[in-house]
Amino acid sequence: MTTVSGIFETMAYGPAPESDKQALEWVARHDGTFGLFIGGGWTNGKSGELFDVINPATTARLARVTQASEADVDAAVAAARQAFPAWAGLSGHARARHLYALAREVQKHARLLAVLESLDNGKSIRETRDLDIPLVARHFYHHAGWAQLVEAEFPGHAPVGVVGQIIPWNFPLLMMAWKVAPALAAGNTVVLKPAEFTPLTALCLAEIAHHAGLPPGVLNVVTGDGRTGELLVRHPDIDKIAFTGSTEVGRVIRKATAGSGKKLSLELGGKSPFIVFDDADLDSVVEGVVDAIWFNQGQVCCAGSRLLVHEGVAERLVTKLRARMEKLRVGPPLDKAIDMGAIVAPVQLERIRKLVDTGVAEGATLWQPSWACPTEGYFYPPTLFTGVAPAATIAQVEIFGPVLVTMTFRTPAEAVELANNTPYGLAASVWTENVNLALDVAPKIKAGVVWINCTNLFDAASGFGGYRESGFGREGGREGMWEYLKADRGSGLGTRSSGGAAGRTKHKAPAVPSRAPSPESPVPPIDRTYKMFIGGKQVRPDAPYARQIFGAGGRLLGEVGEGNRKDIRDAVEAAHAAAAWAHVSGHNRGQILYYIAENLSVRAAEFAGHLEAMTGRGRDDARREVDASLTRLFSYAAWADKYDGAVHHVPIRGVTLAMNEPIGVLGIACPAEHPLLGFVSLVAPALATGNTVVAIPSEAHPLAATELYTVLDASDLPGGVVNIVTGPKDALAKVLAEHDDVDAVWYFGNRAAAAEVERASAGNMKRTWAEWDERDWLDNQQGEGREFLREATQVKNIWIPYGE
Ligand code: NAI
16 A cells, blocks of 8 residues: 555655546537537538547547538638628727637636647646646737727738638647637638647637637638648638648648738748757756757647757756656656656657657667656657757758757857758747847847747747748737738738739830930930849849840830849849848948938939830829839838837746847849839838848839949949849749748739749748739838838747846
8 A cells, every 4th residue: 555654755656637527528518529610500521521539648539520521611611701791890899808708718618628638639737737728818818909909009901801720739729729819809700620630629619619609600610631721721712821730731831822812821840949058057958958849749849859059068968868858757648747748649659750760870879768658658758869960860850759859069150050050940949148148149040939048938929930941920919910910902902802913014015116216316326235233243144135125115225134043043142142231230221221312313303214215104203203212212211220129028027029030032023013113112121121132123114223223333232232133024033932042032913923933932931922913102001111021021039038
């Protein structure tokens, strides 16, 4: 018999199981079988196909759920569409009341949801009880607040419409809250597809929300595997897709939505660095590592899976880590004293085993604790690799399991280089007692979140999301709300209004192209051939071809180089070489934009003349375009030191700095109309925020831009910050979209080419901004402002706890 004195002797843990009674009763009330939650009620799937939901800790079947078919997805989208006008038409306050009610319900059902989540996913009750479910409630409360404030804080914006949301299995209910709360707050209606391994808490919350009075059709849940997800992605009546999951599927979705006009946000994989400098508090670091990689069995997109340690302390840290790993407890998730539960499914367990085998085969040193995992479920022990080469498979590929790889560095610069040495950019942790070092390193790491002396902290007030192949868009905070809003210009600009301006680049071909003298001059003009503008120099195109540019009356105005793939490559290289522009102060960037305006204003009449000759518009009209370009340059000169970040109110003792960082190298394909103003309207915000640019000017009327480079040249703009490649706009834009060293592409033109750009961007998951509907560039509401600045930046949230 166990006695108290005996326990004191051995210090062994006894079992401390949480009851599964309430959760199993909820499943039993549904006879263990679930239909789909559509239009405020349960419906049976049309195909009748069901699949099993397994408890990964026991391998027993928990329930059967429906594989939603095309007809089911149609019905769910139709229900959401029907509910949309009334929901969007509610006052912000009314939606706030609904979200507040949902938050309250989550708290009231906290135990049921926590246990159900543990049963379904295999994660420990300690985590679902103390982290997942409280954060779910927090998200609904926080976004009740945004619903209340949306009209005041986002004037001129409207909900996007019907939103399709596809979520993974690692934080099933939390990911649902991250997606549903902002969508509903902004006035959208939702069709959500949970992951096939973990659908139960989403179904449960949909039912709870209905009982709490959420109008039918506002939140619909369809279950199924990737096929159901694909139906949602391709559905013509969906206005936005929000996805969290693997980069691989994110890429498929990027391609599938190309040219559809659907708004898209992607939160994808990661291989996040956990950087330890030699002055860090190593005992805190050890607990940090436990949280970083063994939390949720390492099935965390932002898991600190690469431990980068200052060489001098590596051995000491690894020794401490091994000692700590010996004490971790893997076992039944409902046991409150368990550190790690089960892996979600056999396929994931297999993936982890295979990657670990690869690590060993590639020569890294494997270490696992001496104790054995339970064998009846899908368990895997905490695992540590040392002696890992930076290019090794396990150092590059997301394992999504409890596997840590360790590498060492000697200098901060080397640490940053190693940190950025993957295609991902989701999160990073930096550990040092030196605040100067921490704040010097944080901006250099390509990641959407940086935790200083902490890790895996999340809050509804702070945006979360990636750089590079970790996706785009943010969830949480003000920055997350933008994902569910669109500018309300009445005409459906930049949205899915069909038709658009396909072929807007068309211009009148001259009936008889001629080099004839102009009526004002009896002698033929001197041949004028414009070169490309690359790296601050006028350079000849790679291929010795030029295209003739004719004016509206058929008069030859000049020739421009016919840019090709090689010219784009050179321009991208030059733009990268000018990356120091990002570190120029806002004041100085503003000064240069003012200087460009000053030099352009001196030549305003001349530029108006060019515009008149090219477009055939009247002199006054042309002059208006030049004047508007000057105003715009002034606007972005003004913005250069005013597009501030924020300090978020997160519930820690510390601050979270939301910094607006430039994206990097932007490719910009300018609109055909307003050849000068269109160019300036896009390039100036990119410059104001610290990006470097490869611009393709209006194909029909490129001379405004090619003339402009003499102005740029005279205005102290460093070489390579703006590069101009003339030629076939759509083909060149596609080359930019395919280029792995271009970080974002903006395309303004026709729909077919926009689709090509979006599709090609999937290569490195670069951000795109593609529009094919007309925009009034002369209107300041449409032609400038925060929308442009948001597109030109990405938010990095830096968490800095403080206190002794
Ligand atoms: P996944 O990306 O395949 O699944 C995520 C969601 O997308 C699920 O709801 C799934 O049904 C859906 N889906 C799958 N194919 C789809 C398609 N063609 N169109 C639309 N939706 C589709 O992730 P999976 O297979 O569960 O895990 C594979 C790997 O992905 C993991 O080992 C891990 O490395 C990574 N992963 C990353 C996550 C993250 O949060 N970053 C989350 C889950 C997985």
